Amino acid sequence: MIGRVVTLGGPPGSGKSTAGRRVASELGLAYHSAGEMFRAEAAQRGLDLAAFGAYAEAHPEVDRALDAAMEGFARPGALLDGRIQGALCRRRGVAVAAITVTATEAVRAERLASRDHQSPGEALRAIRQREASERARYLRFYGIDLDREPVDLLVDSTREPAEAVAVAIVHFLRTGGASAP
Numbered sequence: 001m002i003g004r005v006v007t008l009g010g011p012p013g014s015g016k017s018t019a020g021r022r023v024a025s026e027l028g029l030a031y032h033s034a035g036e037m038f039r040a041e042a043a044q045r046g047l048d049l050a051a052f053g054a055y056a057e058a059h060p061e062v063d064r065a066l067d068a069a070m071e072g073f074a075r076p077g078a079l080l081d082g083r084i085q086g087a088l089c090r091r092r093g094v095a096v097a098a099i100t101v102t103a104t105e106a107v108r109a110e111r112l113a114s115r116d117h118q119s120p121g122e123a124l125r126a127i128r129q130r131e132a133s134e135r136a137r138y139l140r141f142y143g144i145d146l147d148r149e150p151v152d153l154l155v156d157s158t159r160e161p162a163e164a165v166a167v168a169i170v171h172f173l174r175t176g177g178a179s180a181p
Contacts, residue, residue: 002027002029002076002077002097002173003076003095004076004095004096004097005074005075005076005078005079005080005089005094005095005096005097006023006029006078006079006080006096006097006099006173007079007080007082007085007086007089007096007097007098007099008020008023008079008080008081008082008085008099008100008101008169009082009083009084009085009086009098009099009100009101009146009151010083010100010101010102010103011083011102011103011108011127011131012108012112012126012127012130012131013103013107013108013109013111013112013123013127014101014102014103014108014157015101015103015111015157015162015165016081016100016101017033017035017036017081018162018165019101019155019157019162019165019166019169020033020079020081022162022163022166023079023166023169023170023173024079026166026170027079027170027173027174028077029077029078029079030073030077030078030079031078031079031081032070032073032078032079032080032081033081033082034066034067034070034080034081034082034083034084034085035081035082036081037066037069037070038052038066041062041066049126049130050126050129050130050133053129053130053133053134054133056133056137057133057136057137060137060140060141063137063141064141067084067085067088070082070085070088071088071089071092074089074092074094083134083138083146084134084138084142084144084146086098086099086100086149086151087138087142087144087146087149088142088144091142091144096152097152097153097172097173098149098150098151098152098153099151099152099153099154099155099169099172100151100153100154100155101155101156101157101165102154102155102156102157102158103156103157103158104158105124105127106120106124107157107158108127109121109123109124109127110123112126112127152172153168153169153172155168155169
């Protein structure tokens with residue numbers, strides 16, 4: 001078992017959730033996704049992601065409740081998928097393996113366009129709107145700028161399939177942070 005909480009962050013469309021599910025399955029970790037929880041709450045309220053993000057900007061209790069729920073899962077043997085989870089855990093003194101998956105904006109837009117059945121232009125606008133909303137909320141609610149947060153492993157998925165990203169993460173976790181071969 002991994003002796004730390006594994007946190008997996010990254011921007012929308014980076015492939016973090018796809019890789020995260022594979023890593024959790026391979027290592028027998030419980031998988032918890034802040035994004036899935038946020039989407040479920042949006043759907044329950046009858047809102048799309050953009051509208052719910054705008055609502056969350058004016059209602060800090062939305063993010064605080066979601067983050068408290070994710071904090072409840074923060075224990076060794078868990079993988080927390082969420083952009084801010086690593087930073088929040090560290091601020092609370094929780095030992096984490098903070099991993100970030102990234103990709104170019106163009107690739108991320110193509111991935112989300114395919115997933116969400118929209119044009120790449122629409123997906124790009126949605127990505128930019130979502131990232132701006134999240135960045136503002138994280139900074140205002142927690143004083144966290146994700147661009148300045150330390151990570152233990154950064155994986156660029158721009159040219160890598162999800163399986164290769166997952167393999168790199170599993171290797172990192174199994175070797176206690178040694179570089180991939």
